[in-house]
Amino acid sequence: MSPDGAMWTLLPMLCLLSGATWAATLSGLQDAVLELKKFQDVANVSTFLLDRSTSTLLLGARDAILAVDTERLDQEPKVVGRIIWDVPEAKRRACVAKRKTKVDCNNYVRLLEFLGDGRVYVCGTYAFDPQCAFLELSSFTLETTEGEGVKMETGKGKCPFEPSQHYTAVMAAGTLYTAAASNFLGTLFDISRGTGAEQERIRTERSINWLSDPEFVSSAFIQQSASSNPTGDDDKIYFFFTEVAKEYDLYTKVKVPRVARVCKSDVGGMKTLQRRWTTFLKAQLVCEDKPSGQRYNILTDVFTTEHTPGDPSSTHFYGLFTSQWERDELSAVCVFSLSDISKVMDGPFKELKKTSDWTHPEPVPTPRPGQCLNKALKDEGFDSSLKLPDKVLTFVRDHPLMDNSVTAAPLLVRKGIRYTKLAVTQTGSGDERRGAVLHLGTDRGELHQVAVVGENATFLQELSLFTSQEPVNNILLHRGRALVGSPLSLARVQAEGCALYSSCAVCARARGLGCVWSTGEDACRRTTAEPGPGDIVDNALRKCDVAEGRCNPSMRELRVSVGLPLLLPCVQLSPRSCSWEHPPHRHTRQHHSDLQVTVTEDSLGEYICTCQEAGPGSRDPTPCRRAAYQLTLEGPIAGGTVAEAGGRHIVASYIFMFLMGLVLGAFLLHFVMRRCSVARQGHHLPDNSLSSDKGRDLLGSSATAQSPSSASLLSDGFRLTEKRNGTATTNTTTTLFSNQGNGSPHGNSFGGALIHSNPGNGHGNSLYANCNTNSGDLQFVANLLDGRTGERPEVIERKFGERDEVDEGLGDVIKGPEEELARFPNFKLPAPLALCEESSI
Structure with missing residues (x-):
């Protein structure tokens, strides 16, 4: 069998095995993945809104709003409703005339928020003219006007103009608070109160001291409870974003993560700061590992949770960060408490003097600028922001930045991978709280689960949910499960409970979360027994049938x-x-x-x-x-687990014989066609007929392109490829045993792997991983563990060249045998060795 035949024979088997493994993994966890494009080509899903009482999930997509019953994803999906909300053709053409792409001139639904009266407030980009409408949940239709058209109101300041613009919004007691670009060019930005009484719709001041080219990430409404709020402090809305810092005088633009705060009862000032926030304050978030000095300054996502349910003062914000200064993929997670943020907001202000030095402004007027209304202020007569003195308003207008920063050390750092979304599950309750599970979505369609107990993070498992071209853009936690979304798909996976850890080793890594492996049930179960002294993960791993612990890897x-x-x-x-x-x-x-x-x-x-x-x-x-x-x-290895050189030479010989047969066959065909032509012309053809125009037409022209099979088979046919989640990308250099940032805490197992250098393949180096060639058939031996999970075979692929194609006019493109042989690199360099096809299982 030829090498091409062996490759095409094995590829379906590999795809079948990989698909079976993926399906088995999902079915074992009672998970489900739904391709949304099945519903009349629904695509570009960017927004989630969950009705927790009915488990109905609303999805905002391109020109559509979809409602899905999340309890039936593993069965025939039940679509509760689907609304088409597109842009009229005339408006679309006008958008394209403004030099916007035809794809962007659709209506991308970016906002879905409950209004509390059985309706949902929806907003879309609407061909770069944001519009908002009202969705009736009972009938799942958009409200219409008397003319049967959709009842709409302007969405400027509530929804971004462009589909890809950063944006956040939160509903607070029926009033919408947003942070978005406020003009067509995307150069002006506002944090505003978007709904409610017209005189109460206020926004930020147009000043770079307030917002400097921000990228909005998340927002949260913190409602004070009567039991934990003896001072009668006002409710607050927090916004998280990254902006260009003005406090650093450097040649490059330095980005910093910020948290900003406004108060719910703020209605602006009487003369100064009219229709502007009088309580807008912001502070820098610092996610830094002090021992190494590494700082993560780009905020990607924020997840808000109460460590004690029902107690707003216990709110913590888990932030997902990356670094502006790292060229490689990098992700870190830091957690900030609400109490730490409040302390910084109550601290000193920062001021830029003419000497370009940032100092503390003195004196600070009273009442304190940026302070939310409380009982003390109301007793002094300041029962509204309209009654605040101008000196207080002028001060807060010029000093929105706090001097201190909200600092935290990273809980988790992953290098070589980029996380896009974050959700957190707390384990235990009250004083028995053990730790947290981080659910992290990647830009490659994966979901990672990491246990954080105390100061240590332990990688639990990885689920490949979508293709590598589908980044995770939404994660919602509901009833012990995670609803994970991408622009094209929706998945439901188990998120809580020890039962989702299907092996003893994974259960042992979750020992700090209160999980223990039951040998009798052969399952992971929850326990209330406290772990003994020492390293609890190592102690739990020793009880499993594994050869190594977390801090004791085998050689x-x-x-x-x-x-x-x-x-x-x-x-x-x-x-x-x-x-x-x-x-x-x-x-x-x-x-x-x-x-x-x-x-x-x-x-x-x-x-x-x-x-x-x-x-x-x-x-x-x-x-x-x-x-x-x-x-x-390198040397011979017993057991036959590594491909021997003789086997590789057999495949190389097959390739060489195949090419020689192709060349000789082409030469023979050309010779026969030439003899036939001479016979047809008879004896009237002169001896020098090959120099005539008529005879020259029978020869292959030197200007004619060669058959792609000849060049690609040898030059491009043996390029080393790297495959991530089913997508192969060709590399010009070889990286060996690299699982940077993607491995399990136990490392990888390379059982006697042979690494071989082959300078004849055009790339300098090759990796041959347990591949035996016997009688021309490729045999695949999976001894390498996957670099990311530590539980699946290594993904290593060698790509053969394209299949040979012979044109009908082969005689017109084949040159003489000597010239054709000189073109082949295999007659100049050592023959390439047999290569291993990648297995995705």
């Missing part, structure tokens, strides 16, 4: 060749630093927590990665060994 032997570049992974969940022990040589460079090594005779030996983590019951860091490798020179 992986890597067989390498001299000159091979390697990237040895060391999975770092903690923000604390990692260090490597290795033979003393200069051919290494640490890349984040991973180690780059160029193999020489001096670099052979043991490589051990040790990370700092928090000790049991202590905040002091303790060393935890995370990875161990043994580099040895």
Whole structure:
């Protein structure tokens, strides 16, 4: 069998196996994935709104609003309703005339909020002219006017103009508060009260001291409870965003994350700050690992939760961050408490003097600028912001920034991956609260679950829900499940409970959450027993049938060749630093927590990665060994788990024989066609007929393009590809054993893997992972664990060239055999060795 035949024979088997594994994983958790495009091509879903009483999920999409029964996703999906809300053709043409793309000139529904009277307030971009309408839940229709048209009102300041603009909104006691761009060009931004009485619709001041090119992320309404609010303080709305900092005098634009606060009863000032916020204050959020000095300054998402249900004062904000200064993918999670934010808002103000030095402004007038109304202010006669003195309003207009920052250390740092959305599940209750589970959506359609107990984070599992082109853009938690959305799909997965951890090793990693493995039931169960002293994860892992613990990895032997570049992974969940022990040589460079090594005779030996983590019951860091490798020179391995050179040469011989047959066949065809032509012309053709125009037409022209099969089979046919979630991307360099930021806390297992250098494939290096060639048939042996989950086979793919295609006029494009053979790189370089096809299981 030819190599092409073997490849095409095995591909359906691999796809079938990968699909079966994915389906089995979902069915085991009673999860479901729904492709929304089945519903009359619903696409570009960006907004979720859940009716928790009926489990009905509203989805805002392009030109449509969809309602889905989330309890029936695993059955035939029940669509409660579907509304088409598109843009008239004339308005669409006018939008395109303003140099906007035809795709953007649709109506992208970006806002869905309950009004509290059985209606939903919906807003869409409406071809760069934002409009809002009212949705009747009982009939699931949009309210109409007497002319049978949709009843609409302007959405400027409530909804973005452009589909991709950053935006946030929150409904507070029936009143909408938004943060969005307020003009067509997207150069003006407002935080405003968008609904209610016209005289109470106020917004931010148009000043860079208030908002400086912001990217809005999230918002939250914190309603004070009577029992925890003895001072009668007003309810507050918090906005989270990233903006360009004005307090840093640098050549580049420095972005900083901010939290801003306004008060619910604020109606603006009488003369100063008319129809403007009088309580707008903002402070910087600092997510920084102080030991390493790494700071994460781009805010991506915020999840708001009460650590004690029913107590607003226990509210915490979990922020998802990345870094402006890192070129590689990077994500971090920090948590900020409401009490810390309140302390900063009650602290000193920051002021820029003419000397370009930021100082504390003195004196601060009374009553305190930016203060929300409370009982004390009302007793003094300030029962409305309209009665505040001008000096107070002038001060808050010029000093919206607080001097102190709200600081926190990262709970989790992942390098080599980008998280897009975050949701948090608290485990336990009250004083028995054990920790939290972070549900993190990636830009590759995955959902990661990470347990955070004390100062340590433990990676639990990864679920591949969508394709790699579908980033997770929504996560809602409901009844112990997570509703996860992408622009094209909707998934429901288990989010709470020990039962979702299907193996002893994963259950052991969740020991800090109150889970324990029951050998009798062969399942993970919840327990109220407190874990013993020491490392609770390691203690739990020792009870499982595993060879290593979290801080005691087994040694992986890597067989390498001299000159091979390697990237040895060391999975770092903690923000604390990692260090490597290795033979003393200069051919290494640490890349984040991973180690780059160029193999020489001096670099052979043991490589051990040790990370700092928090000790049991202590905040002091303790060393935890995370990875161990043994580099040895390539040699024969018993057991036949690695492809032998002879097998690779057999496949190379097949390729060579196939090409020679193709060339000889083409030469023979050309020779026969030439003889037939001479016979047809008889004896009237002169001896020098090949030089005549008539004879030249029978030859292949040198200007004619060669058949794509000849060049691509050898030059492009053996390019190393990397596959993420089913999508292969070709790389020009080889990265070996790299799971940067994507591994499980236990590292990866490389059971006697052979790494081979092949300079003849055009890329310098190749990785051959347990691939045997026997009698021309490719055999795939999955001994490598997946770099992200630590539980699935390694995903390694070698891409063969395109299938050969022979044109009907082959004789017109084939040259002489000597010239054609000279074009082939295989006659100049060593023959390429047999390559392993990637398995996605």
